[in-house]
Amino acid sequence: MWLINSSIGRKVVMSVTGIALILFLTFHCCMNVVALFSGEAYNMICELLGANWYAVVATLGLAALAVIHIVYAFILTAQNRRARGSERYQVTDKPEKVEWASQNMLVLGIIILLGLLLHLFNFWYNMMFAELVGIEGLTCGPADGFGWIKETFSNPVFVVLYVIWLVAIWFHLSHGFWSAMHTLGWNGKTWFCRWKLIGLIYTTILMALFLIVVLVFAFNCAPSLCS
Secondary structure (H helix, E strand, C coil): HHHCCCCCHHHHHCCCCCCCHHHHHHHHHHHHHHHHCCCHHHHHHHHHCCCHHHHHHHHHHHHHHHHHHHHHHHHHHHHHHHHHHHHHCCCCCCCCCCCCHHHHHHHHHHHHHHHHHHHHHHHHHHHHHHHCCCCCCCCCCCCCCHHHHHHHHHCHHHHHHHHHHHHHHHHHHHHHHHHHHHHHCCCCHHHHHHHHHHHHHHHHHHHHCCCCCCCHHHHCCCCCCCC
């Protein structure tokens, strides 16, 4: 099948899964912003999602998208390295008009993966997983997402790690957004620069909102649970 065996097919898979993950980040961001205004409203959303069958199915689907995206990223990176052969060891000037993010997508991807594992431990493990297997004695309840946000970002180490993670995601998305559009053929002479600008603005707003949530809770400026 060309989606698996060809380089172009793999890039298409990377693009489609990447766009799907950006859409999820958008939903996740909108959900997190609620926590800036009302802890009670945020926990209502967490309870609505919780460990219900549809939330579990959606989580498995999201996990599959993430795994496919990551695996294909490593495959394409290895493929590009083999294609360059010994040329990658030569000292050359940086090509003109090549973004830093484009040259360091593998490093950014590793940072993002490590950050994702930390995020899953801090939230998914303590919330959905804890509810599914019946873990007791945790600091907050499985549906107390607001409490887990406060707990996590009261630790300055986690704050720094999350800031680094969000910056890495911004670099990754600022390149990946327009690159996906280019791979899918939605560029053309006119739209190439437009997609780059749209992607930059969209990902900047998205990551800025995530960062604001982190900093608001880090400096203890969030509303109370009963707001």
